[in-house]
Amino acid sequence: MLSVRELKVAVEGKEILKGLDLEVLPGELHAVMGPNGSGKSTLAHVLAGRDGYEVTSGGVFYQGEDLLPLEPEERAHKGLFLAFQYPVELPGVNNTYFLKAAINAGRVARGEPELDAVAFMKLVREKAKLVQLDETLLKRPVNAGFSGGEKKRNEILQMALLEPRLAILDETDSGLDIDALRVVADGVNALRGPDRAMIVVTHYQRLLEYIEPDYVHVLAGGRIVRSGDKSLALELERKGYGWVLEEEAA
Amino acid sequence: MNTVGEPLDRFRELARNPAAPPTGIHWLDQRRDEAAARLDRLSWPSRKDEGWRYTSLEPLRDPQFAPAAQPLSALLPEDIESLLLANGRVPDLVFANGRFAPALSNPRALPDGVWMGSLARALREKPEALKDHLARAGDPVDSLFAALNTALIEDGAALLVAEGTVIEAPIEVLYLSLEVEQPVIAQPRNLIVLQAGAQATLIERYASFGPSLYFNNLVTEVVLGQGAVLVHERLQEESRNAFHLAGLSARLDAHSRYHCVTAALGSAWSRTSLQLRFAGEGAESRLDGLYFAGDGKLVDHHLDVEHAVPGCSSEETFRGILDGRGVAVFDGRVLVAQDAQQTSAHLHNANLMLSRNAEVDTKPQLEIYADDVQCSHGTTVGQLEPEAMFYLRSRGISEPEARKMLCVGFAQEILERFSHAPLRERAERIIRQRLSRPSG
Ligand SMILES: Nc1ncnc2c1ncn2[C@@H]1O[C@H](COP(=O)(O)OP(=O)(O)OP(=O)(O)O)[C@@H](O)[C@H]1O
Ligand SMILES: [Mg+2]
Numbered sequence: 001m002l003s004v005r006e007l008k009v010a011v012e013g014k015e016i017l018k019g020l021d022l023e024v025l026p027g028e029l030h031a032v033m034g035p036n037g038s039g040k041s042t043l044a045h046v047l048a049g050r051d052g053y054e055v056t057s058g059g060v061f062y063q064g065e066d067l068l069p070l071e072p073e074e075r076a077h078k079g080l081f082l083a084f085q086y087p088v089e090l091p092g093v094n095n096t097y098f099l100k101a102a103i104n105a106g107r108v109a110r111g112e113p114e115l116d117a118v119a120f121m122k123l124v125r126e127k128a129k130l131v132q133l134d135e136t137l138l139k140r141p142v143n144a145g146f147s148g149g150e151k152k153r154n155e156i157l158q159m160a161l162l163e164p165r166l167a168i169l170d171e172t173d174s175g176l177d178i179d180a181l182r183v184v185a186d187g188v189n190a191l192r193g194p195d196r197a198m199i200v201v202t203h204y205q206r207l208l209e210y211i212e213p214d215y216v217h218v219l220a221g222g223r224i225v226r227s228g229d230k231s232l233a234l235e236l237e238r239k240g241y242g243w244v245l246e247e248e249a250a
Numbered sequence: 251m252n253t254v255g256e257p258l259d260r261f262r263e264l265a266r267n268p269a270a271p272p273t274g275i276h277w278l279d280q281r282r283d284e285a286a287a288r289l290d291r292l293s294w295p296s297r298k299d300e301g302w303r304y305t306s307l308e309p310l311r312d313p314q315f316a317p318a319a320q321p322l323s324a325l326l327p328e329d330i331e332s333l334l335l336a337n338g339r340v341p342d343l344v345f346a347n348g349r350f351a352p353a354l355s356n357p358r359a360l361p362d363g364v365w366m367g368s369l370a371r372a373l374r375e376k377p378e379a380l381k382d383h384l385a386r387a388g389d390p391v392d393s394l395f396a397a398l399n400t401a402l403i404e405d406g407a408a409l410l411v412a413e414g415t416v417i418e419a420p421i422e423v424l425y426l427s428l429e430v431e432q433p434v435i436a437q438p439r440n441l442i443v444l445q446a447g448a449q450a451t452l453i454e455r456y457a458s459f460g461p462s463l464y465f466n467n468l469v470t471e472v473v474l475g476q477g478a479v480l481v482h483e484r485l486q487e488e489s490r491n492a493f494h495l496a497g498l499s500a501r502l503d504a505h506s507r508y509h510c511v512t513a514a515l516g517s518a519w520s521r522t523s524l525q526l527r528f529a530g531e532g533a534e535s536r537l538d539g540l541y542f543a544g545d546g547k548l549v550d551h552h553l554d555v556e557h558a559v560p561g562c563s564s565e566e567t568f569r570g571i572l573d574g575r576g577v578a579v580f581d582g583r584v585l586v587a588q589d590a591q592q593t594s595a596h597l598h599n600a601n602l603m604l605s606r607n608a609e610v611d612t613k614p615q616l617e618i619y620a621d622d623v624q625c626s627h628g629t630t631v632g633q634l635e636p637e638a639m640f641y642l643r644s645r646g647i648s649e650p651e652a653r654k655m656l657c658v659g660f661a662q663e664i665l666e667r668f669s670h671a672p673l674r675e676r677a678e679r680i681i682r683q684r685l686s687r688p689s690g
Contacts, residue, residue: 048640048644049640049643049644050640050644051636051640052636071643071649072640072643072644073643073644073645073646073647073648073649075644076643076644076645076646077646081644082644084641087641088635088637088638088640088641090638090641090642090655090656090659091659091660091662091663092658092659092660092661092662092663093655093656093658093659093662097655098642098645098655101645101647101651101655102642102645102646102647105645105646105647105648105651106646109646141659141662158645162645162646
């Protein structure tokens, strides 16, 4: 599904990712943990195609295809989705209009007919219920004035609507109350399947109690320095990152 | 050869055009003659004139605008179908090249106490009702072009609403302009008078078909009696070659309310001058403006708001989108006189630049001579946010569509002030169309 090979990425001349390897197979859920500033969001942004990152070496293959030359919208059409750590506010852009444009852009790209207004509203209501997003938020501008938790629910709503093959969740659990955390976990679990995969960036082991990762990775200093199963997350929670970094250095 | 004087000489000749004979109404002929005399005295504005510093009149020099010939009687109702709002309603009054076109109009039934029709007919039927208002104080705005308009007052829209009369449904006026054999100058003169306590909503649209070249030089006078309420919504969607010069002056008596939403989305060269005078205490006005300056186009707005009496409030919010080598000028002046205590005035202009080659000259000014006031002004010039573009594109939305969504989002603050939904939808659609055009 996704194969990141010795990826080196610089931002404004500063190297952030320093030879990162990551292999994700269909059906898998990978958790990525790591200290602040270690490059987790950088990885997520590079995968989604954001400008301003210079890939200095290495490569990324997605479903057998070189991902890096693709525009962000092409990646989305091919089933890649990023739930933003900081969802962007779009004043004046109606949320429902935005969701419909997003869904239909993907459908058109895949040669499917656009959803009409009625079919779309039915779908969006159903999914909004699933993520327990207050329907009034559908009528407001995208994320504008949403609370932190509402923004994250709106990300999960988009994920539920777009049904990506590879979803990358960048700290979607940060700043959420227990109920909202359940919603995120339910959203993730509802989407899991043998031909989909997920990369979940998180600082907290709590989310992992609900979503059972197949692998847990520690990203530090721009590289994956340790990988393990979910017990690694528990260990990190107990001991912090210090010991991993020390062992890595040794 | 005095090349600078050339276009002015042509306008002076127009003002003495034998095709526009005296009206026979003494006071009006006098006012027209005075305006023609003013035109003789005035000189062609140059960049040294404060009001024209950033707005070049050069493009107006070459075209030889002829006065519109007789009514465009060849136009049929089906010809203007593409110009109707989405509700399909035929406007109450349609003007073609500045003259009333009854065959294209569909005036709705109005309550007693309302007189609506062409100014030409009003001048025939009830000139006395116009005398106190029409061109009473000389030329309201942009004196040279307003003088030209006044010198040739003939037709336009007239809406006279008697004391206490409330018109529920919006009245719609369409000004259609067309080049016929040669470029024409149309000069609608509109008069809106709401007596004390009267209420109305007026929708005005300026439109054309095809790439017609013409000059629409219009003047609208608005007079609001005590406690009157006028909602005035305007959409300028002139042809891409057109010149559009609109002078609008409003006089607000005590406790009246004036809400004007105006969108300048078309034409090659346009200037809208809004002049507001508070004549009685406790009046309120809100001017909301939206403009789009596409590649090679110029859009100019001049506001002149004068708080002469205490306790009035005004709010002016203008937003513009500039693309390609588009040029926008915003000159907003709000004056709060010494006696105008307890004034509230807020003036704001925001610009979204889609291109490095676009240019905006914005000058919001507050002149305050009173001490007990609440006033603010501000201006912003920005670009599309890269994070916002990336967010939309990461959801599969193409770059051009993402750009449109963000531009319409930027315009939304003004668009949503349109109370008439079909008008708001049309304005939004036009912005999307303008953004679809390739530009440099
Ligand atoms: N545009 C930029 N300009 C300069 N430095 C940048 C830029 N973007 C990211 N960085 C730097 O890259 C490093 C990695 O940032 P990144 O956001 O990927 O960290 P992270 O692992 O997601 O951290 P957190 O856990 O706090 O979200 C940081 O030191 C950050 O300051
Ligand atoms: Mg991060």
